[in-house]
Amino acid sequence: MQPIFIANWKMNLNLSQSIELLDELLKEESKFKDKLKIIICPSFTSLYSLSQKLKHSSFYLGAQNVYLKDRGSFTGEISPLMLKELKVQYCIVGHSERRSYLKEDDEMINQKIKILVKNNISPILCIGETKKEREQGFTKNKIQNQLEQDLKGVISHIPIFIAYEPVWAIGSGNPVKSEEAKDVALFIRKKLIELYNQNWEELKSKFIILYGGSVSKENIKDFVDKDLIKGVLVGGASQKKESLLGCLNVLVSL
Ligand code: PGA
Numbered sequence: 300m301q302p303i304f305i306a307n308w309k310m311n312l313n314l315s316q317s318i319e320l321l322d323e324l325l326k327e328e329s330k331f332k333d334k335l336k337i338i339i340c341p342s343f344t345s346l347y348s349l350s351q352k353l354k355h356s357s358f359y360l361g362a363q364n365v366y367l368k369d370r371g372s373f374t375g376e377i378s379p380l381m382l383k384e385l386k387v388q389y390c391i392v393g394h395s396e397r398r399s400y401l402k403e404d405d406e407m408i409n410q411k412i413k414i415l416v417k418n419n420i421s422p423i424l425c426i427g428e429t430k431k432e433r434e435q436g437f438t439k440n441k442i443q444n445q446l447e448q449d450l451k452g453v454i455s456h457i458p459i460f461i462a463y464e465p466v467w468a469i470g471s472g473n474p475v476k477s478e479e480a481k482d483v484a485l486f487i488r489k490k491l492i493e494l495y496n497q498n499w500e501e502l503k504s505k506f507i508i509l510y511g512g513s514v515s516k517e518n519i520k521d522f523v524d525k526d527l528i529k530g531v532l533v534g535g536a537s538q539k540k541e542s543l544l545g546c547l548n549v550l551v552s553l
Pocket residue numbers: 307464468469470471472511512513514532533534535536
């Protein structure tokens with residue numbers, strides 16, 4: 300499988316900025332085609348225009364959120380069916396910004412994962428510890444709890460991405476040490492084996508482990524390897540042409 304690069308544009312790029320950045324990326328497409336799997340997650344207001352532009356490209360479209368029902372009176376929410384109509388194939392769930400500012404809990408995240416899988420949209424599940432939990436030595440407890448609750452009863456026929464994103468590393472310019480990210484990635488793998496009672500050979504095409512949190516063109520090579528951490532979820536560095544192409548150029552050369 301090619302290394303994975305997920306660009307999370309958060310609420311930072313409006314429609315014209317999203318189109319402009321995507322156009323810059325499309326100019327370089329031939330360099331990355333067949334070598335990287337690039338998933339762009341813009342704001343909802345940019346999804347339609349970007350889906351039109353990506354129709355004949357090798358890049359994929361992801362959403363930053365979804366509601367947990369297919370349809371109904373849920374003012375302001377976006378259904379997975381609406382995402383599918385726009386050819387969205389991936390969706391971030393459980394991002395720490397939504398867990399903390401929007402009070403999304405594991406029960407809700409679990410339901411979102413289930414409805415995404417039902418609609419053939421691959422969830423990109425974010426998990427990770429806060430600074431305090433880390434200082435208290437609870438990193439692995441937190442990861443274990445989130446995996447158990449978020450994946451409860453989830454049986455998937457499509458890949459689920461699990462992004463290890465330490466909350467304190469997000470947007471801080473201060474990523475986790477690569478050895479620690481690998482240690483947590485191994486722990487995630489072990490827990491998935493336990494949860495699903497299958498060996499890694501059987502699970503490895505179903506669960507793809509990623510790292511996210513202050514990834515930059517300088518450090519991206521420290522995180523991605525062919526075996527354990529298959530790619531990255533990138534916020535800040537994916538939102539500007541120079542740093543985005545910088546990351547992708549390093550990733551394609553690994
Ligand atoms: P960051 O964000 O790369 O800006 O730290 C990562 C994320 O929020 O997914």
